[in-house]
Amino acid sequence: CFSSERTPNASYTNIIIMLMDDMGWGDLGVFGQPSKETPNLDAMAAQGILFPDFYTANPLCSPSRAALLTGRLPIRNGFYTTNGHARNAYTPQEIVGGISKDEILLPQMLKKKGYVSKIVGKWHLGHRPQYLPLENGFDEWFGAPNCHFGPYNNTVRPNIPVYNNSEMLGRYFEEFKIDKKTGESNLTQMYLEAGLDFISRQAEAKRPFFLYWAADATHYPVYASKRFLGKSQRGRYGDAVMELDYSVGQILTKLQDLGIENNTFVFFTSDNGAALMSGPNEGGSNGPFLCGKETTFEGGMREPAIAWWPGHIRGGTVSLQLANVMDLFTTSLALAGISPPGDRVLDGLDLTPVLFNHSHTLQSRPIFFYRGNELMAVRIGQYKAHFWTWSNSWEEFKQGVNFCPGQEVAGVTTHEQKEHTLQPIIFHLGRDPGEKYPLSVLSKEYQDALNWISTVVQKHKETLVPGMPQLNMCDMAVMNWAPAGCEKLGKCLKVPKSEPWKCEWPH
Amino acid sequence: CFSSERTPNASYTNIIIMLMDDMGWGDLGVFGQPSKETPNLDAMAAQGILFPDFYTANPLCSPSRAALLTGRLPIRNGFYTTNGHARNAYTPQEIVGGISKDEILLPQMLKKKGYVSKIVGKWHLGHRPQYLPLENGFDEWFGAPNCHFGPYNNTVRPNIPVYNNSEMLGRYFEEFKIDKKTGESNLTQMYLEAGLDFISRQAEAKRPFFLYWAADATHYPVYASKRFLGKSQRGRYGDAVMELDYSVGQILTKLQDLGIENNTFVFFTSDNGAALMSGPNEGGSNGPFLCGKETTFEGGMREPAIAWWPGHIRGGTVSLQLANVMDLFTTSLALAGISPPGDRVLDGLDLTPVLFNHSHTLQSRPIFFYRGNELMAVRIGQYKAHFWTWSNSWEEFKQGVNFCPGQEVAGVTTHEQKEHTLQPIIFHLGRDPGEKYPLSVLSKEYQDALNWISTVVQKHKETLVPGMPQLNMCDMAVMNWAPAGCEKLGKCLKVPKSEPWKCEWPH
Ligand SMILES: [Ca+2]
């Protein structure tokens, strides 16, 4: 064990989770982006552990983020809908629901050991007052509850508020500019400053901290600050990646400047695969993987992932451990010396044995690929079985919405929800990371894989207790009309009459 | 200039070109292969320069190799056919032609400064006596003139001979075993030993050397030795890659052990894109690029490329210089201090300014994508214009031959030869390395790019003098029935009557 060779210079371990928004596995130089424009992330990998087999819990923002902070699949923590079969749901402004009070979030757990927690950037676990970060364990927040969609004219739909802690500071496109035409916005710089300031304050106070740095520049509409616009070989999306890469470098440098790098664990990943439907100027790359965001193919679920912790993690290594965002919950608790909650099923594993001995591999563990309320696929070892396939509907596809542009695998990237539960489509992801060559159902390899998979899936389904679905009801009255603090700013809008309805989810 | 900081410890520079066979851009960890099973190549990149924008001259073995050794496009050096429009041609056993005596090969040039040259592995520039390596400038050879197809029963078609210098040692599948069922063969080990032995001998004799190390384990049928079989997460193809990666490591280590690493320039690349039609067990990965071998999409033409030269090349750097295999001819001459031949057009550039100053970029230079006798596409800067598109014929496609499995870009991966000369399909490869989003012909960007491209292409076409096509005629009588040395071995076969015909090229 490498860690035992070093004496930590503090009795606690700070935790930083950097979560990108719609950044793809293939967007980092170290994962094969041809332009090689992520020198800071590539250096982070060279000093840390790269996880090429790291997954999100859902191919969409809200459920993915709920899973990260609870250590539980969205089907358990309620971040799904029952309004339509296998439909992706999230938290638009009209959503009534949010993160349930029955869930325990990572910052709530970390409080047991005196951690101060801050979220910088996008929350996305519900925007009504009771669902906001400071009501759910975070001590500080600078950012927004929703995506930076807009601009709206504040009549039918309000612009998204930006919060400092529990009061709004202004709204996107108003006080917080995003020029959709030029792509210019200083938001990433603001998020960077907020992160650096938090780190410095906690280091000075010698308090253990958890920073959840959730910058969203690579989510449509993609933005970057003036200094980075036009700098990438890849267009505007690449500019945003370069600014985020720069920011990662600044944060790691800050830790070193403060001398706390040896007691700060940093993990970098993304919330879902690149949004291929946004096109090459506003969408990223999923490298060799199939399709992207919204789908349960590898392109939707496989994420870039790097762990960094000088003095504890041996640099320049690669772990082929199957892992996912929910492991960050459990691993963070282990690093903080806190026992995980014993009253609920956790889907995350403690990765510390892998971190401290990269050749160590945890027991064979399945990765479940849900879309809404349906188990679409599962990965076990190198095998991935698809029980349901679906990209998007023919209707939508014919209108030009394409989740798999330039990719079409017959019978796999289907435009109807196609059931394969009796005879799943199975891929060997080692030989075929792109999910293009289904195993022959007549082969012994298929039968052996199916036997293995069936046992694991049966056990999972038998014991699964789905949480109360939070993403079923919508209501224009719950939107961000009058967030706390709006009075001081004179930014309160008139709340319309409440008329709730069952939300419709097209994907 | 970094090189001037060091004093070379010898007055000459050895040259090693390692050319893989059908290995794809995406097969190296450093280029994003998820299994990360190429530690030696990744380390070579970390100590050298990575070229993500490096190309071959043709998406098929023979013309690519002819271009590398002559510094000239196949359309100039004669490695093409006029039997069919835009058809790929190579050197099967029945080919009558080979490398023309009018061409000057790299080892012939290097002789001017006393270099000893050896080719290890696949030749593929013609197998009739006058076309073999020792007749074309090489001093030594261990390997074969053709691909390791077979086994044949030596009646209709002979097994491919393996040569030591100008005499055969035996034949593939006979004295040189390849077990197609298990994939076991010791050939890569034999090629490794031959390379190491040559290096040691020249180092001891203090003679400048050129080693052209052309191991072919990743060409169908893919093989590896027992020690590597089953070791990869990627199946048999991955086993072969691991053995080649190991061999690269052994060669670099040998240079260091001999203390000649500071005066040996090593370049690693591949002859064409991964052969996707061979399926996941016997074909590699082209990473995020479109299609593969046989096509002029990026997957057929973009190659992994690493330059290594301790003490002269600054390690861990990336050059975005557009470069290709023909540059290796010109660059090698520059390293040897030999003026390039002045009596012919060379397509290769001297890359030494880039090698010694990786931020240096040579003048904007076009990359031409030929398929047989047709200029299919051109890249200039980040733009690539397709004048003709074609994957393969409908007939063949319907029989299951697929050059672009799981990839279909409407109007681009066409199954007929489709002309776009009046309105080329243009991609921006920075934003869209996968060639999935054609620029709108109505955009200013399209018009500007087209103007730029048209000027360059017009100049190229106006001054182009095609060489005499070498790959037009076939004849069963010219096959490897009775190679030199067969008498001693009792391995001469009866030569059938000569009945030449115009070769047919399906692709
Ligand atoms: Ca997202």
Ligand SMILES: [Ca+2]
């Ligand atoms: Ca080849």
